[in-house]
């Protein structure tokens with residue numbers, strides 16, 4: 001039962017979309033892969049020319065040149081897509097499928113010419129391994145799994161068709177490439193599976209580490225790093241659909257008093273208590289972030305008037321549920337002050353909005369705390 005649950009949880013995590021910070025790192029990785037692919041594609045153009053210079057047939061040179069030009073065109077398309085600001089969720093899947101299928105296509109061409117060269121060529125076959133390993137740069141274990149399974153399926157189909165199409169055993173033996181046997185083909189399949197498994201594990205670990213860097217250890221809320229990566233996407237969405245976004249900078253009032261009176265550990269519990277209240281009251285589409293000690297940011301996809309009502313509601317909720325430091329101890333009535341800023345009216349970049357919200361937060365503090373300010377006084 002325990003093992004089954006562990007397997008289920010691991011699979012759920014594996015198939016979950018990576019968090020925002022990882023997706024951002026991954027789209028940078030997609031660009032690196034796209035650049036590498038373009039360089040390799042350019043080098044591929046040299047091969048048919050070298051073949052021609054070495055006395056190869058015109059037909060072979062033309063086929064090689066045609067293939068290399070096609071690969072270059074695709075490489076440029078992937079590069080243009082990876083350079084675009086907008087993140088396409090399907091891009092890493094499509095581009096890694098292209099890499100795997102390009103290796104298969106070259107093996108098919110080789111096999112059509114000479115069966116053993118298609119099945120025993122080590123250099124081209126390593127293209128599969130490269131395609132699988134490079135998916136780690138996309139930072140999404142689902143992409144790695146997809147590329148690995150695709151490589152396995154394509155290679156098994158290719159090897160099965162090639163071996164069964166040989167009219168005599170001699171056709172599977174070559175002086176340059178050796179003999180094609182079920183054993184060596186089986187070893188290749190196992191190697192592909194092992195490479196996929198190891199790359200999935202590396203990518204998965206990377207995802208967890210990056211996820212931790214975007215999560216606050218005490219409360220489990222997203223942190224400042226997460227906000228910095230997430231914010232440009234939120235702004236994109238707001239500008240695309242012409243909606244409004246309000247940012248609230250929330251600060252707990254006189255929090256030092258909690259630490260001074262009941263100690264730092266109780267202070268930590270008080271912070272968790274506040275976060276659980278804010279979380280319970282959160283509405284779909286809102287993002288609560290802990291950006292500092294007792295400072296939080298709340299992103300709301302609504303105009304500033306309704307955002308003020310939301311934050312004021314949270315303020316009242318907090319007042320109604322005092323923090324009890326220990327069983328029987330004197331409860332602390334905690335309160336919050338907040339400053340709001342609206343996007344796009346008051347800016348579209350995070351630092352500008354935070355500055356605006358902070359000015360209003362300071363005003364709320366000056367006016368006696370326990371209040372929410374949405375406009376300049």
Ligand SMILES: Nc1nc2c(ncn2[C@@H]2O[C@H](COP(=O)(O)OP(=O)(O)OP(=O)(O)O)[C@@H](O)[C@H]2O)c(=O)[nH]1
Nearest residue numbers: 251252253254255256257259264265267268293294
């Ligand atoms: N226990 C605990 N305390 C924290 C944490 N982060 C920040 N603090 C405390 O929060 C307090 C913040 O104090 P101040 O910046 O003076 O502000 P304040 O007492 O909340 O007063 P105002 O903001 O002016 O209302 C300090 O005592 C910090 O030690 C934390 O993670 N745990």
